[in-house]
Amino acid sequence: MAKRVEANNVTAYYGSFKAIENISMTVEPKTVTALIGPSGCGKSTFLRSINRMHEVLPGARVEGSLTIDDQDIYDRDVDVTAVRRTIGMVFQRPNPFPTMSIFDNVVAGLKLNGVRRKSVLTEAAEKALRAANLWDEVKDRLDKPGAGLSGGQQQRLCIARTIAVEPKVVLMDEPCSALDPISTLAIEDLMFKLKDQFTIIIVTHNMQQAARVSDRTAFFSIERTGDPGRLIEYDYTQKIFSNPSEKKTEDYITGRFG
């Protein structure tokens, strides 16, 4: 199910501003990969170019090639919506749809893509909510609004919503930065569970989190403000945090950055 993501010399722009330059890395299936680095170094930009969310912003474009299982997602003939169905995304702030109930939120991706059969939807909703460790908390109030849940529950709802469309890769853009430690723990546990099925790429500012959840870690950095972000080092997480080969990585993870 899970797929390999391969980036080759990916360069992304916001208008004339070059945000990242020549990023090349391969993410293996059924692993968790953490992207770390200082603010503004292009981690999120890179993450968003993996499912073509980068180009949603006016003037934004991507160069280079990005493939999942050898299919170039920036090919002319590729359907953007199909890419995004294959590569799901969880955002920094929980963003449940405010006009929808919990149930409708979970199956939004299916419903809006044409699935109507009630039995299929019910089954998919329970499966996704169970996978997101949220089923027991919400099973009695599926018809209540999704926005009425707590922040951590909302974020798990958004994860359930993402995995309900059965993507192959799940991107997470600082999914825990708006959450308390207990909800964070719940989501980290969830990532362990999910990596049996999905390839997970997570952006995080929390290095303990990167060390806890990821198999591999990529360190991004910039020379100075205004320069494009670059991939400095990409290796097994254990190696990055115990014996990095780059001086910059070591400075960053030991807190001597800059």
Add this chain to the structure above:
Amino acid sequence: MTTMTAPPSAAPRRSDDNLQARRLPVLALVGIGVAALAVSAAIVYGTGIGGPVLVVVLGALLYLLGAFLVSKAVEGPRQARNRTWSALIHSAFVLAVLPLVSVAWTLLSKGVERLDGNFFLTSMNNIGARDPNGGAYHAIVGTLEQVGIATLITVPLGIACAIYLVEYGRGRFALAIRFFVDVMTGIPSIVAGLFILAFWVLIVSPVFNNGQPTYSGFAAALALSVLMLPTIVRSTEEMLRLVPAPLREGSYALGVPKWKTIMRIVLPTARPGIVTGVMLAIARASGETAPVLLVAGGGAAINFNPFENSQSSLALYIYGQAGTASQYAPGRAWTAALTLVALVLILTIAAKLLARRNRLSR
């Protein structure tokens, strides 16, 4: 004066660790108010310079002054300023509400006279100056049809235009559209009426009517559309812009196409605001007289067909009755005015309820 150092002011000096302060009791404020009114009444009636309105105004000013001084002496200057500004803001509210209450009261008190079944079931056809009967049935039909058609035209058009401006429009073309929508906002209703008169009634309507130009309720609806469209576009645009970008992105990230995201996520989220904007436009259009007069022509008889012959509307009916030389006409005008306000009010409440019913209960 033996010493130049001023004694500590009468206000209690709070020591730094005492968080409590003296407060004026409410009764004292009421007392100040009564005293202010009494003094004001004494001045006004004593000198014979005015009536009860002046007593209230002068009393309010005296109360402000008195409350400020007393409060400053007892509670300190910060509380005194607070009380003064609170009183000023409350009076601003009262001033703003007074005209509204006055209008509502005038409408009700003068409108009930003719508020009978006859008014709602008859037209003005064959009603002479000495006839106490006659009603606004034809005008209600006209208003409902004209505003209804105008709403049917402008709501889809206006919302589509706003969606274009917010979600798709880039560059000069979008700027130009926004500019012309702004210009449209400023078009006086009589100009909209003249435009439809010149364009639709004189040029287009003869094509459908054996070469004869004809007044019609539909022409009035077109003129009202010109007036409603910019209101709906601008208010919908503002509401769509308020929908947070993460909601759109969340939907895109599920592989939902853009048009479906707009229809199923963005529009439902903005719906309450859009409904409010549409109701404002409808309320404005319902009260327009000039365009209806120019292109629908008015008329005293019931005409259900909006595409042929003259039609009246409630606003036009009020205008007509207010200028008619008959002792019964003013009563009809007031009742029509009351009907018009009630109609718009009922529509607004119904629309709000409808907009809310589909939303989830918390």
